[in-house]
Amino acid sequence: MQIDFIIVGQGICGTFLSWEMQKANLSFVVIDEDKPFTATKVASGVINPVTGRRIVKTWMIEDLMPFAWNAYTSIGSDLNIDCIDQKNIIDFFPTPQMKLAFEGRFEKDQQFLSLPKDENDWRDKINYEFGYGIIDPCYWIDLQLLLQAQRKNLISKNQLITDHFDITQLQVEDNKIIYKEITASGIIFCDGANGFSNPYFKNLPYGANKGEALLVEIKDMPSANILKRGYSLVPWKENIFWLGSTYLWEFENADPSPGFYQFAKNWLTQTVKLPFEVLDHMAAIRPATLERRPFVGFHPQHKNIGILNGMGTKGCSLSPFFAKQLVENIIEAKPVMPEASVERFAKVLAR
Ligand SMILES: Cc1cc2nc3c(=O)[nH]c(=O)nc-3n(C[C@H](O)[C@H](O)[C@H](O)COP(=O)(O)OP(=O)(O)OC[C@H]3O[C@@H](n4cnc5c(N)ncnc54)[C@H](O)[C@@H]3O)c2cc1C
Numbered sequence: 001m002q003i004d005f006i007i008v009g010q011g012i013c014g015t016f017l018s019w020e021m022q023k024a025n026l027s028f029v030v031i032d033e034d035k036p037f038t039a040t041k042v043a044s045g046v047i048n049p050v051t052g053r054r055i056v057k058t059w060m061i062e063d064l065m066p067f068a069w070n071a072y073t074s075i076g077s078d079l080n081i082d083c084i085d086q087k088n089i090i091d092f093f094p095t096p097q098m099k100l101a102f103e104g105r106f107e108k109d110q111q112f113l114s115l116p117k118d119e120n121d122w123r124d125k126i127n128y129e130f131g132y133g134i135i136d137p138c139y140w141i142d143l144q145l146l147l148q149a150q151r152k153n154l155i156s157k158n159q160l161i162t163d164h165f166d167i168t169q170l171q172v173e174d175n176k177i178i179y180k181e182i183t184a185s186g187i188i189f190c191d192g193a194n195g196f197s198n199p200y201f202k203n204l205p206y207g208a209n210k211g212e213a214l215l216v217e218i219k220d221m222p223s224a225n226i227l228k229r230g231y232s233l234v235p236w237k238e239n240i241f242w243l244g245s246t247y248l249w250e251f252e253n254a255d256p257s258p259g260f261y262q263f264a265k266n267w268l269t270q271t272v273k274l275p276f277e278v279l280d281h282m283a284a285i286r287p288a289t290l291e292r293r294p295f296v297g298f299h300p301q302h303k304n305i306g307i308l309n310g311m312g313t314k315g316c317s318l319s320p321f322f323a324k325q326l327v328e329n330i331i332e333a334k335p336v337m338p339e340a341s342v343e344r345f346a347k348v349l350a351r
Helices: 012-023 061-079 096-108 143-156 192-197 258-271 315-332 342-350
Strands: 002-008 028-032 084-086 089-092 132-135 139-141 160-162 170-172 177-179 182-189 206-217 226-229 231-237 240-244 277-289 295-298 305-309
Touching (some): 002 012, 012 143, 012 305, 061 084, 061 143, 061 315, 192 305, 206 258, 240 258, 258 277, 295 315
Parallel strands (some): 028 160, 089 226
Antiparallel strands (some): 084 139, 170 177, 177 182, 206 240, 206 277, 231 240, 295 305
C-alpha cells in the first residue's frame, strides 16, 4: 500500500487530523488500537472559556471558540451527527471569596460571565450556600458520538486499521517511511499519553496528568447546563451525568482509584438533592505539557515524522484548530503558530 500518511491514534487529535486530510484529498490510514479508556473517551467534552480561581480567559479563547463551533458543526454535518451544543456553566461559589472573585471579574469584563436574576432557582435540586454565577457561552462536545461516527466513516473508506502500532517495526528513510506492508511519505503521531515514550518525541516536556470521573444517573435533573461546585456535573445522555474530575500530577497508575470514588460519592450526597445511582467509574491520563501549549508539526531532524499532541486539559478546543494548521502546513507550507510548533524544541529534539 502506497499512501501520503500514516496517522497513529484516533482520539480527538486523530479524528480531526483524519477529517482535515479527507477534505484535502490526502491519502492516509489511521492505526488505532481502540482502547476503552483513553483521554478522549473519558473526557467530559466541555469548552469552558475561563479558568482558575481568578476566572481568567484561557489562551486564544476568542479565536478558539468560534473556530470550534464551526469545526464541530461542519464535521457533524459531514458525519450526519449533532456533536456540539451550547451548555452554559452554572458556577456555584464554594466560598464567599470565590463569589467576590467572580463578581469582581464580572465588574471588569462581562465577556463570558453573567449573574442570575434569581440566585435561589436551583435550591430544590442542589445544595449551595453562596449563590452562583454563569459562564456563558460554554460548549459541550459529544466526544463518544464523534469518535464512533468518524471511526465508522474511516472504516467505510478503508482508512482505519484497528491494531497496536508497533514502533519497533517502523523504518524511516529520507523520503519515505515503511511500516509492515505500508509505504508512506510521512507519519503523524496522535498517540496521546502513549506518545510520552515515543523515541522521536520523548524529549519533549510532557507532563502526565491523571483525571477520573463517574457516570451517574440522576432522574429529573435538568440537562441544559453544566453544574459546577468544585467538581462538575456534565449532562451526557438522557438522565446520565459525567461527574469529575481530578488533576493529578503524581499518581501510582492510570486505574480508577477507590479514593476518588469515595470522594465523588460524598460530593454527590452533599451537593445533589435528587436520588442518584453511580453507573461507572473511569480514569485516563491527559497528555499535558509543562508549559501548557501543544506540540504540533514535523520533527526538525526527521521531516517526515510529525506530531499532534500535548492538548492537556483543552483537547476539545485545541485539536480542531491545530489539526487544520498541520494540514495547511503540509499542503501550503504555511508555518504552524510558533507557540505550538515543535520547532521551538529543535535543540531538545536534536539530542
Ligand atoms: C477526566 C478527563 C476529563 C477531561 N475533560 C476535558 C474537557 O472537558 N474538555 C477538554 O477540552 N479536554 C478534556 N480532557 C482532556 C482531553 O481528554 C485531552 O486533551 C484529549 O482527549 C487528548 O486527545 P488525544 O487525541 O491527544 O489523545 P487520546 O484521546 O489519548 O487518543 C490517543 C489515541 O491513540 C491511540 N494509540 C496510542 N498509542 C497507540 C499505538 N501504539 N497503537 C495504536 N493506537 C495507539 C489510543 O488508543 C487513543 O485512541 C479531559 C481529560 C480527562 C482524563
